Amino acid sequence: MTDEHGPGGCGPGEYGPDERSPDKHGRPDGRGPRGHSLYGPLEDPAADAGHREHPPRVGFFTDTSVCIGCKACEVACKEWNDVPEDGLDLLGMSFDNTGMLGASSWRHVAFVEQERPLGRQDAGLAGLPTGPSGTGQTAEVVADALRETPRGGGELGTGPVDLGFPSFDLPGAATGAEARTDFRWLMASDVCKHCTHAGCLDVCPTGALFRTEFGSVVVQPDICNGCGYCVSGCPYGVIDRRPGDGRAWKCTLCYDRLRGGLEPACAQACPTDSIQFGPLDELRERADRRLEHLHEAGVEEARLYGRDPGDGVGGDGAFFLLLDEPEVYGLPPDPVVPTRDLPSMWKYAGAAASALLAATAAVFVKSGGGGRR
Amino acid sequence: MSDDGLPREPRGDADAADVRADTSTSGRSHEGRDGRDGHDGHESRDGHRGETAAPAAGFRSYYGRPVLKPPVWKWQVPAYLFTGGLSAGAALLSAGADLTGRPALCRTGRLAGFGALLASTCLLIADLGRPERFHHMLRVAKPTSPMSVGTWILVAYGPGSGLAAAAELLPASWRAGRPGRLLHRAGRAGGLWAAAFAPGLASYTAVLLSQTAVPAWHEARRELPFLFTGSAAASGAGLGMLLAPVAEAAPARRLAAVGAAAELAAARLVERRPGLEARAYTRGRAHRLRRAADFLTLGGALAAVTVARRGRPAAAAAGLALLAGSALQRFGTFEAGVASTKDPAYVVVPQRARLDRLSERGPDR
Ligand code: SF4
Ligand code: SF4
Numbered sequence: 225m226t227d228e229h230g231p232g233g234c235g236p237g238e239y240g241p242d243e244r245s246p247d248k249h250g251r252p253d254g255r256g257p258r259g260h261s262l263y264g265p266l267e268d269p270a271a272d273a274g275h276r277e278h279p280p281r282v283g284f285f286t287d288t289s290v291c292i293g294c295k296a297c298e299v300a301c302k303e304w305n306d307v308p309e310d311g312l313d314l315l316g317m318s319f320d321n322t323g324m325l326g327a328s329s330w331r332h333v334a335f336v337e338q339e340r341p342l343g344r345q346d347a348g349l350a351g352l353p354t355g356p357s358g359t360g361q362t363a364e365v366v367a368d369a370l371r372e373t374p375r376g377g378g379e380l381g382t383g384p385v386d387l388g389f390p391s392f393d394l395p396g397a398a399t400g401a402e403a404r405t406d407f408r409w410l411m412a413s414d415v416c417k418h419c420t421h422a423g424c425l426d427v428c429p430t431g432a433l434f435r436t437e438f439g440s441v442v443v444q445p446d447i448c449n450g451c452g453y454c455v456s457g458c459p460y461g462v463i464d465r466r467p468g469d470g471r472a473w474k475c476t477l478c479y480d481r482l483r484g485g486l487e488p489a490c491a492q493a494c495p496t497d498s499i500q501f502g503p504l505d506e507l508r509e510r511a512d513r514r515l516e517h518l519h520e521a522g523v524e525e526a527r528l529y530g531r532d533p534g535d536g537v538g539g540d541g542a543f544f545l546l547l548d549e550p551e552v553y554g555l556p557p558d559p560v561v562p563t564r565d566l567p568s569m570w571k572y573a574g575a576a577a578s579a580l581l582a583a584t585a586a587v588f589v590k591s592g593g594g595g596r597r
Numbered sequence: 598m599s600d601d602g603l604p605r606e607p608r609g610d611a612d613a614a615d616v617r618a619d620t621s622t623s624g625r626s627h628e629g630r631d632g633r634d635g636h637d638g639h640e641s642r643d644g645h646r647g648e649t650a651a652p653a654a655g656f657r658s659y660y661g662r663p664v665l666k667p668p669v670w671k672w673q674v675p676a677y678l679f680t681g682g683l684s685a686g687a688a689l690l691s692a693g694a695d696l697t698g699r700p701a702l703c704r705t706g707r708l709a710g711f712g713a714l715l716a717s718t719c720l721l722i723a724d725l726g727r728p729e730r731f732h733h734m735l736r737v738a739k740p741t742s743p744m745s746v747g748t749w750i751l752v753a754y755g756p757g758s759g760l761a762a763a764a765e766l767l768p769a770s771w772r773a774g775r776p777g778r779l780l781h782r783a784g785r786a787g788g789l790w791a792a793a794f795a796p797g798l799a800s801y802t803a804v805l806l807s808q809t810a811v812p813a814w815h816e817a818r819r820e821l822p823f824l825f826t827g828s829a830a831a832s833g834a835g836l837g838m839l840l841a842p843v844a845e846a847a848p849a850r851r852l853a854a855v856g857a858a859a860e861l862a863a864a865r866l867v868e869r870r871p872g873l874e875a876r877a878y879t880r881g882r883a884h885r886l887r888r889a890a891d892f893l894t895l896g897g898a899l900a901a902v903t904v905a906r907r908g909r910p911a912a913a914a915a916g917l918a919l920l921a922g923s924a925l926q927r928f929g930t931f932e933a934g935v936a937s938t939k940d941p942a943y944v945v946v947p948q949r950a951r952l953d954r955l956s957e958r959g960p961d962r
Binding site (some may be wrong): 262320323324326334336340363364366367370374375376378382384390400402426427428429430431432447448449450451452453455456457458459461462463464465466469470471472510548551552553554556557558559562563565566568569570572573574575576577578579580581584585586587588 | 616635639656657658660661662664665666668669671685689691694696697705724725726727730731734735739741742743744745748795796797799800801803804807808809810812815818819820821822823825826829830848849851852855856859885923938939940941944945948949951952
């Protein structure tokens, strides 16, 4: 069986003269799909996708250690990109009422409240009559409520969820101050990672998702037919289908602004430069220096996430400096692009297909004394 | 990311103050999980939450929320997995019947195979967010996207299947004439053409599911193709037993047994995988669907090799059981994947374990 390739050659209706969207196929220089990199470090994803002359790869370095959680990025993104409302919810914990990235939330500021001091700081709240923080109890109440929603909370960032808030009782208020301890706040503005090996892009069957000349990953709304494959292809849970609209949406790295020589709206709006935009090489250097600096200052828990080109997605175009393990911010600790295993998956499928053919032949051959009847 | 030589803080739980960030393993649901960790009693006092939750020891998450987006696919997709497999199984069976002179079995397979193909197409289009743009699938052929590969397999398979069915629908009075004989020959060619693509149609759907970040599907990538082709064979054969006369259905009965054996064996292997992901298959709705599928398939296969040759009612019952078993198997597999995206444990625990293994080997520990 020729499982490995679609039997049809190249589909009709390529992009035509508009050179902005070369897919991972049908490229003018005639290199086949096997010439493409599916996994591992990749110097130049734009060139791998067929852009010959192109600007340097750009991205975000989000330094969460200086984020103040003002959500200017969320607002700027919605304004510039005309992203519709994603549900006016009170999620009942923290200051995060966006919840998650989604079809209608392309930046999401996470608020993590933890019962531990930040670096060597002393929050000084332990002595107050209220005691410091009851976040643990709050978090638990909310987590329980979220698990009961239809998509287990996965609808956050795309549509409304009802968790029963606002209410008159503070979640977790029943627990006394004596149960509370010291705490710290972590804030982080999450965004599409614009992966070097993007699971969403690899699986898109229409070519709606494409790699831009800047190395970013963008959906073309006029092409997407809402098949939903990308939603399951993304190892970070970023892209989603918008109910009512039916198409998939996510951060475009402000493709229109980049083409006009502007930086993305979120980076421009960020008052603390927590979101830094620029050529990826520069950002990586800057991040390394910042990490060193923080370690010297005693913030031992600082670490970079998505910076390493050797990781499971070949490094992120948008990477982060975090102050705790990634899963605490809702990020997968070690994401791997599903395409890594594509060749081996087709091998297993080929074996299963051959077995099916052989079995069918066998059940007929056996009848009638070893031949046709 | 992790292996860039950064000093890493000791795994959270050593400094106890930090454990609270882990909301999803504390409190009620924790008790609910610890009470039972076997594959048995899946009803507990905290309802479906307890039964779908992975019984993982401490792991950390963002307020217990999912890391991944649950699939947006609805029931149409598992239903398509079934009808697509059924169509493929029926096409193979009818081609064999055609070549070995079993006209009734051939007719059944061709008509049902084409009917299932039509249903498949409708289901696929219905699940799109923008159904009117279904033809956008045809604008590219993309080897990295199993959905694109599958689209082209369907495009190749469809005309053959249609031609074979058209030949069967020809009124008897026309058959004798020259056009009738021509169409008959074209039907045979179409049937064989479809049969050539049928194994691809039956197996690509496994890659379609595995080529995702959905933990339970991706982790089962080695077994799913065998599960799906086995299930396709069992359902195609079940259809043959249901609709064709007993005298001609001997190959269908044998194919049913072989397919069911493959399906059942692969289903066992899926849930025996060492990783946490395998547990998504043995809990909750997925578990119940798959159990029912196992019993139906096993019963259907046993009947196929014993009583089904004796009479039409027994054969029909066995065929129905195989069809239902195959359908439920697909729904069970689908459900397991969905459940594994809703609970962050399936994402965080295996990935964290992988990182810890790496850093143990690395120079910094
Ligand atoms: S795979 Fe996810 S994170 Fe990576 S580019 Fe696609 S949507 Fe963004
Ligand atoms: S939903 Fe749209 S962008 Fe996503 S894979 Fe399907 S066609 Fe591509």
